[in-house]
Amino acid sequence: MSAPGSLRIVGLGPGGPAWITPEASRLIAYATDLVGYAPYLERLPQKQGQTRHRTGNRVEMERARHAMRLVEDGRHVALVSGGDPGVFAMAAAVFEAIEDGEPRWRDIDIAVSPGISAMQAAAARTGAPLGHDFCAISLSDNRKPWSVVEKRLAAAANADFVIALYNPASAARPGRIHDAFALLRGLKSASTPVVFARAVGREDEYISIETLASADSARADMSTLIIVGSSETRIVPRGSGTPFVYTPRGVKVEQ
Numbered sequence: 001m002s003a004p005g006s007l008r009i010v011g012l013g014p015g016g017p018a019w020i021t022p023e024a025s026r027l028i029a030y031a032t033d034l035v036g037y038a039p040y041l042e043r044l045p046q047k048q049g050q051t052r053h054r055t056g057n058r059v060e061m062e063r064a065r066h067a068m069r070l071v072e073d074g075r076h077v078a079l080v081s082g083g084d085p086g087v088f089a090m091a092a093a094v095f096e097a098i099e100d101g102e103p104r105w106r107d108i109d110i111a112v113s114p115g116i117s118a119m120q121a122a123a124a125r126t127g128a129p130l131g132h133d134f135c136a137i138s139l140s141d142n143r144k145p146w147s148v149v150e151k152r153l154a155a156a157a158n159a160d161f162v163i164a165l166y167n168p169a170s171a172a173r174p175g176r177i178h179d180a181f182a183l184l185r186g187l188k189s190a191s192t193p194v195v196f197a198r199a200v201g202r203e204d205e206y207i208s209i210e211t212l213a214s215a216d217s218a219r220a221d222m223s224t225l226i227i228v229g230s231s232e233t234r235i236v237p238r239g240s241g242t243p244f245v246y247t248p249r250g251v252k253v254e255q
Contacts, residue, residue: 005071007108009094010078011085011115012040014225015201019116027113031078035067036090040080058142060093068097068105084117088138088166118225119164122197125207127236127244129195129227132251134162139169139176146176153180157187162233162247165226168217181217184228188212193229193245196220209235209243 008027013019028034031050034041038054053070055063067079081090091112098105123130135156141149156163163184168177184192190213198206198221208219212228220226232251236244 005074007077007110009085009091010113013116014118014121032076036080064094064097084115087117121200122225128246131247136164138166140167160230162230163228168220177217193233193235195227198224
């Protein structure tokens with residue numbers, strides 16, 4: 001490398017400046033270059049002398065390799081990602097690019113800065129649905145077969161995990177969320193609580209608490225995080241406002 005650059009993979013949280021960590025803000029301010037999906041970069045204030053490299057949504061590997069090349073030129077790069085960069089986001093793409101790329105990339109000064117994940121933000125808005133054992137599954141089949149998604153959904157449902165569903169629907173695959181709900185309805189109780197949390201932390205935030213029987217999967221899009229409860233998850237009605245949803249930390253064992 002012509003000069004010692006650095007790469008920081010930075011999580012911006014799900015939305016709103018209040019959920020960007022102080023560490024993330026410091027790393028972004030220090031960077032000579034910001035790399036990321038264009039809507040994420042638009043959330044950050046402009047800084048004189050700082051260069052922005054905007055990309056589309058489905059070019060993660062190209063984005064990671066571009067960041068590496070900037071570092072080789074001696075730049076201090078902040079590669080930004082929504083939510084937490086290690087959860088269905090850019091950190092994995094970077095390390096895949098390092099493993100498969102130029103051997104010298106393994107010696108780059110690189111670190112990951114965590115952020116609030118979408119499932120954490122959605123859970124906080126509704127109470128504590130992730131209060132006991134849970135798992136996260138992406139419904140995107142862009143890089144894995146749908147049969148693998150079905151297998152993992154069935155395993156999670158049969159093990160009675162609370163399930164956080166990422167990437168539930170997009171213009172290219174609008175039907176997969178319906179397939180997922182059909183599978184879950186065959187394995188879980190109709191009264192299972194379901195949380196739809198869209199655009200959490202942004203002006204168009206929308207929260208809906210339903211049951212597996214009543215849930216309308218058509219309301220989900222790529223800005224939606226869905227939490228499907230376990231058999232222990234509870235909905236607590238309130239006199240006014242959205243009900244609370246929580247999963248007790250203990251499990252009732254039948255004698």
